[in-house]
Amino acid sequence: MEFEFRRRDYGADHESHLLPRSRTQKHPLSSPIASRQHQMKTVRDNDPPDFFDPLRGLDVNASAEDKVEEEEEADTSLSTEAVTQELTKEWKSLKRILIQRFPVSKVISFSPISNVITKGFKVDTPSAQSHLEETGSEKTSLEETAKVIDQQEYLAKVRELIDGITKAWEAEDRVTSLKLSIKVTKLLMDTTVLQFYPTVFVVVTDMLDMVGDMVWERIKEKAEHDVDGTMICTLPNDFQASDICLEARETCYNWFCKVGSVRELLPRIYLELAILPCWRFLINQPREVLDRLVMMVRGLADPLASLYCRLYMVHRMRKLGFCRSGYLIKCVKDIEDVLAPILVGKDGCSCITDDKKLLFNLMEPAIEYIMKCLLLTGRQENNVLGILEELGFGRNKSQPSDNSSHVSILLHHLLKALPSEIVSSQAMEILHMIKCSNDCSFSQVLNYRLLGNRLCEGRSQEGFLSSLVNEIMQAASQYQTLYDYLRIMDAYVDLLLQNKMENHLDALLDALLDDIVTLARDKFLSEEEQASLQSIILKLLSHFEDLQKVLSLNHFIEILDLMSGTSKKSVNMHLLSMGTRNGCICDSTTVQLLFEVSQGLYDATDFVNIKDDDNRQTSHLISRFVEMVDYGAERERQLLFLAECRGAFSGIHELKETLVRSSNTLAVKAGKKHINFVKSCLAFSEVTIPSVTVPTKQINLYLETAEVALLGGLISHTDGLVMSAVECLEDVAPTDGLKSIDADSMASVVCNLCSLLVMVPGNPEKGVLEILKSIFSATCSSSWAMSRLKVKILCAIISLLSTLAQDNLPYRSANPEIIGNDLLFFGDSSYKNELVSWSQLVVGELVDAIEQESSQTARGNIALEACNCISSALVMNEKVSQLCSRLLETAKGCLGATDRYLEATKQSLHL
């Protein structure tokens, strides 16, 4: 008994299998406007602690909103706890910076002051010493030569000494403990160790903090317990001096006396600072004490030693809990007075030497911390403006001739620490300050830059902005060097763009670019200059929506040409992504520019050997550019452009696909009226496709192009292209070692091909089923097709055969001139017979393929698949039902009788 194809009504089948559908009122992802606004606000005001799911906008309730507002209010003045916390954190990180930032050569040379390191720490019995010796007035040795020691050894010695302090303390020998502390503290008198000084500072101050805590605890213990050790009281955190018993106060005062009897100034100050918090046991308002200490530090003439001493003072004032901005301002002013003579130098010139550079480097972290502390305290006191006034801001308004110059490094860190709203409101004032302050302690350029960056953070008043920027530009161009100019202006470009000063923006940008061109004339840009220029250009690019607008800026192209290397590449990438962002590119000059940009990128990238994300992005951008170019009616020119691109970017694989698709699109757009142009396009595609390396992509492109040819009514072209696809399929070398995913996609490509063949009229000369046969044999002999995929393809072939056997094809080419096989072979019985005999062959192969599948589950499933395919394609005569039963048995054996797929299949077969 022969097979017989079932008659199909594809339209009715489609209708009956459709899922019920209904229109929806709103987009499932859209949420009410209110919640979206809220969401944006939340994101802006305080960084959300975790990711805010945009799909859950509705879940946010009102309480969260209230919280946000509260936080906003609290931000204006800081609480003491917040400041303390912040500064504790800062102190910790400062210590880390001090140790890590300054590279120390392994060997340290130090002056005889630090001789405790070499002498060790033997403490003579106290009774043997006179008062003078006890107070540390040791006879300094006459040796002048510096000693040299290994850094690790030095630190080990200090640690040993510190161990001695704790041990002595634990043994109730507080005198020894104090004496050792004095000795260790004296190490800070030696600033000749230079880069090592910050490390010594950290080690010594840690020791002092420890001693300070021990003394505090001891006095507290005395205040809370009487001589016999019984508890008298528990001191509250905010105790008053009057709560302390006489005994404890006496001990406390005694400590200050002991420390006060140290002859040398530096250790005396440090030790008093260590026990500074203990003043609370004696007095409630330690104003005089702090006033005195601030002044005492002035006695230290060494700039490095005095600065670090002030740093420790600020730290300890915090610990005492009595850190007022007044003291800090005095400190800052004193620092300024100390630095001023260094800046001028002996001969009156302010040239910078390496020594000075190192000195300022060593000072910087300390200055930064002190400034931070000052401004935080100011914010806590709500008196930042008052502080600025104290420091001399606004002074020059009343006295225009007054020299309001500041030390640059101080100004820098002040500006860094200022709250952004103050920076905005005082911008002109600060600018004036920076202008007046040009010394070697810090680069003026960086100060200008910092002002710009800080202004960007806040909301600036637009009123003065243009005049401010004008002044900055003037100042910047006075440097006469491109790098300085770029560095400064880089910070202000943001500001200009942020504040949308419509009227001024264009003029200012033109002026800016003019300046750049003038400064860069006839010059090869250094790497730093390139980087700055890149930064400016990228800012401009990301600001403007439209590439045209950027290109119309004065000298823009000229400036682009100045660049090279990685900066150029980065700018090019941005230009390209910007150009392709807003849809089609029609303007020919833009196309030309972007083509050149792409070429630049292409030349700068090695596509052949290196395959990384960066290259992928570049190739993607270039492909997208090619895709977006649209010459409109000038088809020929566009095709020419595509050919040009093919030549220019031959290394980019991704692009070839784009080129083929573009040319296909062109052909489709041109339509039947321009059949010659369509042919050119097809020729272009046909030539291009073989260079695509991935077989599935290649075949797909062939199929697409074949479809286009079919649409154009070019049947011979179609046949040729389909044959090429099939050849390609045959050529998939077994050695290619396709991965399973590729095999999968290959199978679907073949299915695709089968779908296309429904429309392609058979060629009676070559044999109607010529192509089908080739596919079949290619599939059967292929090494990549596993049984599962083979079954899939064979099912597709059976479906195709069944479809071709119908009197009415389910779909046909959009070109009415193409006659489908249904009409071409209407009533031709030999055609039908051929279909039937082929289907027998395919079914036989199909059954074999199922048997070869090794996995049980897979075998069961493909058996059912095949069964369904056969039953829908063929009339259920005896032979077919036998075949189906066999397949069902196989499935049952593999999946079990209760499998749902099996049951559903049985049901549809009415078995």
Next chain:
Amino acid sequence: MTTTTTVTVKLSRSNRIYRSSEPVEGKIVIKSPSSISHQAIRLSVNGSVNLQVRGGSAGVIESFYGVIKPIQIVKKTIQVRSSGRIPPGTTEIPFSVNLREPGESIAEKFYETFHGTNINIQYLLTADIPRGYLHKPLSATMEFIIESGRVDLPERPLPPEMVVFYITQDTQRHPLLPEIKTGGFRVTGKLATQCSLQDPLGGELTVEASSVPITSIDIHLLRVESIIVGERIVTETSLIQSTQIADGDVCRKMTLPIYVLLPRLLMCPSIFAGPFSVEFKVCITISFKSKLAKAQPKSDPTAPRLWMALERLPLELVRTKRDQFSC
């Protein structure tokens, strides 16, 4: 357990400071492994001014004599327990001694405790436990400190009696290095010349100008002890304490504070008694940078040197009413 018997005198105040008007109280603590018998236990108070001449302006003959007869301030003995037995273990015998006889109102003679070089004003408590001829007597001595107990002491703070000083190359009576002399310098300031013993010595100092770099500025406390020996007055000035207030070439025209806590026991209210006197001085020294300074070993930091400028100012120390952190 210790095998020997120990005796200590413990005072009621841990700082051991008493006024002459107050009774000195405490206890005699005896720790003994066995029971001991004793005769009457006595406690004696001995306060005296010990004078000694050595060095200074004393001549060879005076120094040969050495110790001069001490001046008795107080000497009395009381019996704290009549003869008997002390049980093994720790025994505490409380006592209370009045320094002044009832009706005696001359507080002046109770000079405050002072430990100087030539003059020592010391108050001692001695406990004696005689145990017959067969056993060694036990005894213990403890120093206590006398602070003036006058009722008419001035209140703190003392009215500031500041002395303004100028130190220039022209105020120096000793030779200076030529570069210092010609370059010139000017240091000004003020200093309290009358000062309460409980308060720090206060003042300020400003380097207004100096052509030669400064290496250090120090404040030295000096005591001046004078003793009448025969028909001569032997005076010795010695250093009590040095305090550095400037380390290195400090900024010009910047005010530095002078702040020196006065060491206890080593200083007392200035005394002008008949046979002796104790006075104090402050010496400000400014050391200039010089090669000579490094070559010279440091002996007396207040001695005039070529590279140093000095200014000596008298310092009157007074006892004021006890304040909140009296010591």
